[in-house]
Amino acid sequence: MTPxxxxxxxxxxxxxxxxxGQLFASKPQEPRILRQAMRYSLFAxxxxxxxxxxxxxxxxxxxxxxxxxxxxAALEMIHTYSLIHDDLPAMDDDDLRRGQPTNHxxxxxxxxxxxxxxxxxxxxxxxxxxxxxxGLDGAASAELIRAIASGAGTCGMVAxxxxxLQAESWQGRxxxxxxxxxxxxxxxxxxxxxIIASLEAGAILAGGSAAQRxxxxxxxxxxxLAFQIADDILDVVGDKxxxxxxxxxxxxxxxxxxxxxxxxxxxAKASALTAEAHRHLLSFGRRAQVLxxxxxxxxxxxx
Amino acid sequence: MTPxxxxxxxxxxxxxxxxxGQLFASKPQEPRILRQAMRYSLFAxxxxxxxxxxxxxxxxxxxxxxxxxxxxAALEMIHTYSLIHDDLPAMDDDDLRRGQPTNHxxxxxxxxxxxxxxxxxxxxxxxxxxxxxxGLDGAASAELIRAIASGAGTCGMVAxxxxxLQAESWQGRxxxxxxxxxxxxxxxxxxxxxIIASLEAGAILAGGSAAQRxxxxxxxxxxxLAFQIADDILDVVGDKxxxxxxxxxxxxxxxxxxxxxxxxxxxAKASALTAEAHRHLLSFGRRAQVLxxxxxxxxxxxx
Numbered sequence: 001m002t003p004x005x006x007x008x009x010x011x012x013x014x015x016x017x018x019x020x021g022q023l024f025a026s027k028p029q030e031p032r033i034l035r036q037a038m039r040y041s042l043f044a045x046x047x048x049x050x051x052x053x054x055x056x057x058x059x060x061x062x063x064x065x066x067x068x069x070x071x072x073a074a075l076e077m078i079h080t081y082s083l084i085h086d087d088l089p090a091m092d093d094d095d096l097r098r099g100q101p102t103n104h105x106x107x108x109x110x111x112x113x114x115x116x117x118x119x120x121x122x123x124x125x126x127x128x129x130x131x132x133x134x135g136l137d138g139a140a141s142a143e144l145i146r147a148i149a150s151g152a153g154t155c156g157m158v159a160x161x162x163x164x165l166q167a168e169s170w171q172g173r174x175x176x177x178x179x180x181x182x183x184x185x186x187x188x189x190x191x192x193x194x195i196i197a198s199l200e201a202g203a204i205l206a207g208g209s210a211a212q213r214x215x216x217x218x219x220x221x222x223x224x225l226a227f228q229i230a231d232d233i234l235d236v237v238g239d240k241x242x243x244x245x246x247x248x249x250x251x252x253x254x255x256x257x258x259x260x261x262x263x264x265x266x267x268a269k270a271s272a273l274t275a276e277a278h279r280h281l282l283s284f285g286r287r288a289q290v291l292x293x294x295x296x297x298x299x300x301x302x303x
Numbered sequence: 304m305t306p307x308x309x310x311x312x313x314x315x316x317x318x319x320x321x322x323x324g325q326l327f328a329s330k331p332q333e334p335r336i337l338r339q340a341m342r343y344s345l346f347a348x349x350x351x352x353x354x355x356x357x358x359x360x361x362x363x364x365x366x367x368x369x370x371x372x373x374x375x376a377a378l379e380m381i382h383t384y385s386l387i388h389d390d391l392p393a394m395d396d397d398d399l400r401r402g403q404p405t406n407h408x409x410x411x412x413x414x415x416x417x418x419x420x421x422x423x424x425x426x427x428x429x430x431x432x433x434x435x436x437x438g439l440d441g442a443a444s445a446e447l448i449r450a451i452a453s454g455a456g457t458c459g460m461v462a463x464x465x466x467x468l469q470a471e472s473w474q475g476r477x478x479x480x481x482x483x484x485x486x487x488x489x490x491x492x493x494x495x496x497x498i499i500a501s502l503e504a505g506a507i508l509a510g511g512s513a514a515q516r517x518x519x520x521x522x523x524x525x526x527x528l529a530f531q532i533a534d535d536i537l538d539v540v541g542d543k544x545x546x547x548x549x550x551x552x553x554x555x556x557x558x559x560x561x562x563x564x565x566x567x568x569x570x571a572k573a574s575a576l577t578a579e580a581h582r583h584l585l586s587f588g589r590r591a592q593v594l595x596x597x598x599x600x601x602x603x604x605x606x
């Protein structure tokens with residue numbers, strides 16, 4: 001990780017966590033246990049990748065990181081809700097997340113469902129407040145909500161999780177080429193869509209042009225897929241303790257980029273996507289340095 | 304039900320269902336089974352009370368029903384998601400809803416959770432689009448999203464469900480007065496909060512004044528509680544077939560207004576709240592006729 005990226009990630013994380021502290025302070029109408037359940041997962045030590053993407057995208061468009069913090073917090077809340085719901089027994093049934101017991105293991109299934117619902121709901125309020133604070137007009141404000149909802153919703157992240165759950169039914173019955181196309185379809189929606197929404201949110205809040213937004217979307221698509229391929233590689237070669245995972249995808253006989261292309265093939269694919277990501281940033285010049293560094297970091301990280 | 308209210312409910316329902324038909328048409332990125340799961344619950348024959356409240360509130364403020372249809376659809380989507388999640392085995396564990404198998408009974412738990420998540424997410428996009436179509440400025444647009452999120456979220460509907468789930472732990476251990484206060488707290492959040500948000504949404508979209516919004520909120524609080532008391536009464540005296548329910552609250556030993564106040568006491572409370580609701584509408588004059596009729600209907604309905 002470059003010193004620039006390290007500082008940027010650390011700085012953005014600190015600011016996002018300060019905002020979380022304010023947003024999730026005690027409120028008279030809010031059951032304490034529900035707030036605790038939301039905070040448990042919000043403060044479980046994520047990389048705050050999505051807020052960083054929003055902030056860096058704003059910089060690319062001539063804005064500043066500070067203009068996107070609430071939307072970044074909202075995107076992180078959406079990411080967090082999706083982890084809570086994905087871990088539920090009816091979904092992926094995971095006991096551990098980042099080495100800690102998953103939300104429903106600590107608070108029970110009912111509260112975990114509600115904590116997720118609460119985070120998702122609040123996220124839109126917080127994003128709308130960011131648009132208002134920035135003085136966005138009605139059209140841009142609606143566009144911000146649309147971009148986030150579209151990345152998170154039933155054509156984006158929720159679709160990806162649904163398609164992932166259905167994958168068991170077709171796995172092993174398709175040709176390699178068909179399986180590869182399905183796998184990409186899953187990850188474009190499950191991972192890339194919210195990454196793209198984060199970049200779009202930053203661009204919208206900074207008043208980026210249509211061309212700038214197009215470049216950022218293409219960059220997001222590339223790093224979103226690269227991120228997932230890196231995940232699949234880490235699942236095979238990574239340090240289980242650092243990943244905080246129990247049981248690998250291979251043990252679960254899950255279709256992954258590694259099972260499809262082999263370790264070297266998956267690495268080559270991730271590198272090609274990273275190169276593509278860099279290309280999409282060229283028009284931004286030096287303003288895109290953080291996003292360049294992020295693209296490299298995504299496939300070299302160890303957790 | 305008065306002829307005016309009957310026509311208004313029928314007309315609004317028809318328009319909302321037409322919008323649902325458009326919003327939930329086939330989309331290339333959306334898994335078909337997920338769309339089917341959302342449509343199954345959306346078209347399960349609800350009264351469309353929340354869209355009607357938004358439309359009628361707009362009329363009170365000098366606007367028209369047509370100005371609020373998308374926000375009304377969004378509120379109905381939020382109401383529908385809450386029913387899907389509340390019925391889950393980890394929550395209220397209901398097999399039937401309006402006489403039909405609940406969502407997870409038909410589509411499985413995982414898809415039911417995702418269908419709920421999808422409806423909630425999409426609702427904010429649709430509400431924001433309504434604000435944009437109406438030409439609302441950034442501040443009013445953010446206020447619309449805030450009102451809806453606040454009614455639906457962890458100080459509103461989600462809080463109510465969480466508090467309801469916790470009720471088992473204190474039931475029987477509190478004095479009658481304490482239990483009454485807790486019960487009201489649950490229903491103010493679980494039912495009244497989204498009713499209030501529906502009225503607020505209508506007022507915001509029609510450009511209502513702060514005083515008008517205050518009156519509508521007070522009206523919503525009164526009919527929200529009256530609605531719940533009527534539910535509790537119906538649970539005891541109503542026709543199980545019409546209600547489409549299996550097992551009454553009394554059989555489940557649940558705390559209700561009837562178990563607290565007796566049947567006559569609960570009826571008196573509902574009447575007092577209805578009278579209060581009428582009073583809060585006085586300043587609107589004849590424009591509030593639909594809301595007057597609705598307040599009466601809520602405690603005389605038989606399902």
